[in-house]
Amino acid sequence: MDVLSDVITVMRAGRPRSARLAWPVPWAQEFASVPGSAGFQIVLQGPCWLIAPDAEPVPLAAGDIVFRPHGRGHTLADSPATAPTGPACDPNDPRALERVATGTGGAPAGVTTVTLCGAYELDPARTHPLVDDLPELIHLPAHLGRHPELRATVDLLATELERPRLGTDAIIPALLDTLILHILRTWLDEHSASGTATTGWARALNDPATAAALRAIHSDPSRPWTVATLAAEAGLSRAPFARRFTALLGRPPLTYLTWWRMTTAARLLRQSDAPLGVIAAQAGYTSEFAFAGAFKRRFGIAPGRYRKGGAEI
Incomplete structure (x- = not known):
């Protein structure tokens, strides 16, 4: 698997949630802070505002996508002056999402804004440093013709939520996983292209040498990697490679390798019945002890x- 796919696979826990919401004016809905989750808001129709603590309100328009990778609470409203009147919604709770969706009434006369909201459960014990590197708020404004794969995924998700059919229960989680991958891919590409990423994962994944070493680790974590063999994958000599990797990602290559092996092992322990010896071998250890x-x-x-x-203790 590639690095970004691995990040999502190892962190995801539970089932992602999403709902289509139609808002009649005036309206404001608070979404609770949920540690160990990531959430998104997508505007399908009309304007609205995203209001977060200790930040200026953000105006949103049709086609805009907002991603909150650290599960911080926020309010969505028709105006910064409109205060929420009901309880905060936990987007990981399907009953809470259902109550909000029912309260918006589908698509009655007077609706000016339609949104998709959703959340992903993440395992805090397996949080990848790529996610730690993300800002509190990722705002991807709508631009005609840009990111066609992302827009196509949004369209498919919106259609399934608006008109459920046979197979919808299987399609929606797959689309939500596709959506988060496209959001992260888009942010990483734009952040790197802007020239503002001098270190961190946005820079590392677009740096040929570091990216080659990361691909090698993620493709075969059980291989007895050394700094020298990873440097060979990167096409650099040992010392320059180690300095480059550490400068970009904040940890030496073998420290990251060990962390990734343990994180992968933790996922396998919880999500598979593989014997301990098999998991040990997949984590690069010849001895269970x-x-x-x-x-x-x-x-x-x-x-x-x-x-x-x-x-954890």
């Missing part, structure tokens, strides 16, 4: 107990 020790140093808990649902 060595793997268990490394896992406990990372998570503060033995692999077997983690698999049974034990919390």
